[in-house]
Structures are given as structure tokens and as C-alpha cells.
Amino acid sequence: MKTAKAQRLNHFQTGIFASLDDKKNELVKMGRTIYNLSIGTPDFKPHPSVMKAVSEACLDAENFKYALTEIDELTETLIHYYKDRFSVEICKEEITAVHGSQEGIGHIGLALCNKGDVVLLPDPGYPIFEVGAYFGEAEMHFYPLLEKNNYLPCLKELDEDVLKRTKFIILSYPSNPVGAVATRQMYMEVIELAKKYGFIIINDNAYSDIIFDGNESFSFLSIPGAKDVGIEFYSLSKSFNITGARISFAIGNKEVIDAFKLLRSQYDFGVFKPVQYGAIAAMKLDRSVVEEQRLQYQKRRDALCGNLRKIGWNVPDSKGTMFVWAPLPKGYNNSVEFCNLLMEKTGVICTPGAAFGKNGEGYVRFALVKDADELEKIVDVIASSGIIK
Template identity: 45%
Template sequence: MSRPEPSRRLQNLSSAIFSEMAQRKQEAARKFRVIDLGIGSPDQPPAPHLIQTLTEAVQRPDVYGYPLSEGSPRFRQAVADWYTYRFGVALDPQREVHALMGSQDGLAHLAMAWVDPGELVLVPDPGYPIYAASVQLAGAELYPLPLRAENGYLPDLEAIPAEVRQRAKLMILNYPNNPVAAVAPLAFFEQVVQFAKRYGIIVAHDLAYSEMAFDGYRPPSFLQAAGAKEVGIEFNSFSKSFNMAGCRIAYVVGNERIIQPLAVLKSNIDYGVFHPVQEMAIAALEADMSGRYRNPVGALYQERRDVLLAGLSRIGWTIEPPKATMFVWAPIPAGWSSRQFAFRLLEEAGVVVIPGSAFGREGEGYVRIALVKQADELLEAVRRIEQSGILQQKPPQ
């Protein structure tokens, strides 16, 4: 009897580079105290009042039953209230808000809920890996939307071939963007709405970095664009905005008809987010709306951005400062591939960054640097990069 093999749908998933970087990190750790600027996991805990809310909630005996998959009524109301407060967007908490176990949960299952084999999804390139992976897991086809510096890392909708526009069923967007750290103006979202209406395309926007913005910039919601709720939905998360990455709570909001198939799929997979974590999330939104607590994430990552980019500029690596996210999208010296540069940086400086090619073909020529260490560690990373001489080295042949 032949030996069983894993499902073919797993073959195109892009975890290989992350696994390879983890293995190379272990090897480098024999030589260095490695500074890991690879994975975008917040290094700070939630605010004390949120931890206190969670601590009190888990002591209640009535919170250990199955929660509702869609989220508690209080949670959905808090999300709707916050969207009105933050973006001026009105949401029906019963029909237009649904809880998720992290935004990746919703993004991973959206294509399964909406597309069949042979149907087409428009996916940003470079893009967060789950976008392409979700399409592949659903057995559908993807069409990459190139995000290039000359276009401000916005997709050129008019450059999409006519037959692709006609076939496309779903478009995934993400601003502020991971990995390229670009932002999108509301005018672009208005163009997307018109494009989606013209061709009957569902729009799914990932807004996970809405509160991680700098220099007074306030990222808009896709749902602020006129008519957006007619064609789209939006994902947002507590992971980055409130340092709750391990809590696994997020939500999707917007068009009820688009959310409902995802809700049906999820109701067959899980029983929802643990009640005390929902209470913690409610407390985060309520404190933000009340003004009693100033969310520090924007200021924290702005300081780190400034420290890192000033240091890199001093040693000859000049990078455009991002307006948002916890990442820096850094062009590498000519002649290197992004994998070669990232591997050499780890081997000679003990600094982990992610090759841009891990996020798609258009990511070649860049590396993604995560601002997930304190300022002194970022300065140490700069010192090591300078000492390694990699910026002046000839690339491998």
C-alpha cells in the first residue's frame, strides 16, 4: 500500500521562507545574541486596565460555556459604537458586525465562503501571505495586483486586463499595508467602490493597522467611501492596536450579505471567542472612546521608526519613512536578491529581517523590518549592520 501524502492544497502555501529563517536563526544563535526583526508580533503587553478586566472576567463562574460564534451582543455593540466614533461609519451591531478569532481567521476562511474552483480573486503582490493562501486553500485562482513604488504601492485598477475584471469575484486590499507599510487615501477607496460596482466584485479590506499610524496621520476606513458598504467588508483586529495578539480577537464589519456566508462557515468550525477576552476587547474600545486612556501604540512605533531610520541613514541605508504599521519596507543594495541579503544579514550581523520575495514576486529587491524591539535594540541592530559591512559588500555571483 502506498504511503499517504498530505493534501495537494498545501503544496503552494508560502510558509517555507519563514521556516527557513527560523532554522537559520537557530544556527546564527550559536554565534550571536540574535535580534529578531522578522515576525510582526507586538513586544508590549496590553494596558494594565485591560489585563485587570481579563483577570476579573475569568473569575466569574458564568463565562465558561460556549460563546456565540458571532460575538456577544455587548461586543458587537462596542465595535459598532467605536466605528461611529473613529470613522463616522454607522453599523447595525446585529447584522453588520461579526467577531473573529483574529483577523487572520476571517481572512483565511473568506475565500472558502465565497469562491469556488475556477473562480478568480484579485490579491495584492506583495501581500500578507494569508491572502494568497486563502485563495489556494479554496481551490480558486488568484490574479496578483502589483504594488509598486512608482504608484505609491496602490494597485493600478485600469491596468487589470478586461477579461480578468470580468472574471474576478473578490478583491483583497490592505491599507495601511503589510508588508510595504503604504497607506491609501479615501479617494482611492472611492475608485475601488466604483470599480467593484462596475464589475460585480466583492471587496475585502484588511484594516489591522488602523491605530498604528504616525505624524498625526489617521488612516481611513474603506467603509468611509461612499457606497462601500454596498460592495464590501472590512477586517480589524485588537492584536496590533491594543497589544492583544495572543488573545485572538478581531471582527469583520460591513455588508450583511457578504458577512453571512463567512458566518455560516465559521459556525461550523468554532464556537467563538472566550467571553473574558471579549470583555477585555470591549474595555479597550470603551476606554479609547472615553478619552480616559491614550492609546500609545502610534507614538511608540513612531519613536522606533525614527530611531531605526536615522541610524540606518547615518550608515548609508536611506529608507522612506512609513506613515503607519509596525514595519519598514527597505530597498536593498543593487545586485542582491532579497533572500541573499536577508540570509547574509543574519549570518554576519545576527539580525533577522524577512526577504521581500516571501510576500510575492513584486517584493523582490526589498526586505521587511519589523519594529518589534526597544530603541536600544534597534540601535544595536544598526551598529551590527554597520560593523558587518554588508551595505558595501559585493553581492554573491
């Protein structure tokens, strides 16, 4: 047999995670206690009404047929939801459901890019951003997200030649992994630039319901002019704890959505109908459910960041997302080595910043997937290991 793996897959490195996984398995075999703060899967449960809607829909044989497209009730619910939640008017033609933003963003480059187009991506950034651009055979340019700029992009520093060749930019706030939030002003500036150079904005809005300290949660589509130049991926996964159900939406500029739908119609037969019913139930929940959860995340953030600071690890508070972006403690400068050492000495697993791009080196990411009391205990374990010098 010829080599099975296509050359294009050589782009994807699994090295960092494989070495951390080996170490984890070794510790588990030794019977050590593991505190896994590396994976962004919420430990909160979906609301009972969401589970009920999915399970009831599963009892109707009709719902096992190809969905092909969104059921009308789902589209209508999303339209009302965007109006109530974000004061944004959208219509049916501006929406397509995806099997999670991950899948959507991974495919968008195929619908939009020609070989050699430039795609602008955040560094550090969520890894799927690069995948969409790579499959679209685009030339990737990484814009740095730096602490000194509050992790906001400085696009004016980019070469005019790059901007002229840019097909799309990905923005994502509140942002994974850096836990930063954006200002409306930043979006207004990028929209102005997109209009000047004719590029598209893809906004990834995965954490609109996990935002702290009174920072404003908004949709990119609420910024004047946004729909002229861009779309937003809106994920239900984290707001409603349905990461495994795989449903999110691409919403916005009709020309972009049309191209995306044309691509999707080649390989996709729509989201399983019971999942669509679950999404409807989720978007109809009282906002207090999501608000209660947001406060829990904030409490967790306070427990982790506040207590790490008390033991001498100077970790700033995240402003949003379910993540904490921690600069390496004094005396360490390699995030992979630090993660390995932390795991060995304490059983705590976090993700090396280097996994998110060049500018992620020097940091590690913790996921807030344990309750506040447990996080406090985890900090005690870190303190007694002597790893913080």
C-alpha cells in the same frame, strides 16, 4: 498508511523561513547575540484594564461555556467604537467576530468563491490573503504594488475579462509589508470598479492605529458606497497588543456577512467569552493610550530609517504599520541571500521580501519590535559589520 498530507497542502512552501530558522538556531548555538526584527508581534503590553477584564471573566464558570456568538455588550461597544473612532454607523447584522483577522481572511474564500472565480490580491502582500483565495479554489491574480505608484493598486491595467470574473479583491492599508498608506480617492475608484463589475471588496484594516506623519487613519466603511460592495476586517491585535487573544471583526455588507456567518456556524462556537470581555475593555480605553503607542512606533521608525540612511542604506520612512520596507542596499539583489548574510554578520534577523510575493524581491522587511535606543544600537552593529558598501 497512505500519505497523510492532503495534496492541497503542497501549495504551502516553508522553504524560505525554514532556511532562515536553521541559520538562526545555528547562531544561537554558537552563543551569538540575535536581534530579531522579523516577527510582527508587538513588544508593548496590553493595558492593565484589558488584562483585568479577561482575568475577572475567567473567574466566572459561566464564561467557559460555548460562547456561540458575540455577547450583546461586545456588539454594542463595537458599534459605539466605530461611530466614535471612524464616524461609521454599523448595526448588529453587519458584524461577526472572528478568531483574529488571520483566521477570518483565511476562511472568507470558502464562503464567497466558486471554483474558477478570480480573486485579486496585492503583490507584495500579507501571505494569509492568498490562503483564503486558495481554499476557495479561486483563480488568483496578483496586482502589483510598486514604489513608483506609492504602492497603490492600478486596477485599470487589468484585463476586462479578469475584472468580469472577479469575485473579490483584497485591499489592505496601512499595508504590511510595504508600510504604505492609502488615499480615500483610491478606495472611491475601487468601489466604482466593484460596482461596475459586480465584485466584492475585502478590506483588511489591521494597522489603523499605527500611522505616521499626520496621514489620515480611516475605515474603508467610511467611504461612500463601501457597504454596498464590501466588508472590512478590523483587528484589535496590534492596536491593543492582544495578538494572542485572537479576536477581530468582519464588518460591513450584510449579504457578505450572512454568507460568512453561515460558513462559520458549521465549525465555530464563538470567541471565548473572557476574550470578548477583554475586547470590550480595549475598545473602551481612552484614545490617549493608543496615541501614545503610535508616537512610540513613529519614534522607532525614525530611529531605524533615519539611522540606516545615515550609514548609507537608503531606506524610506514607512508611512504606517509596525514595519519598515527596505530596498536591498547597493550591491545586493537577492533578498533571501541578503537576509542570511545580514544574520551571519550582525545577528540581525529580518524577513526577505520574496516571502511576500514576486514584487517583494529586492526588499527586506524589518519589524519595529524594539525600542528606539535599541534600534539605534542595531544600526551601529550593521554599520560596523561592513555589509553596507
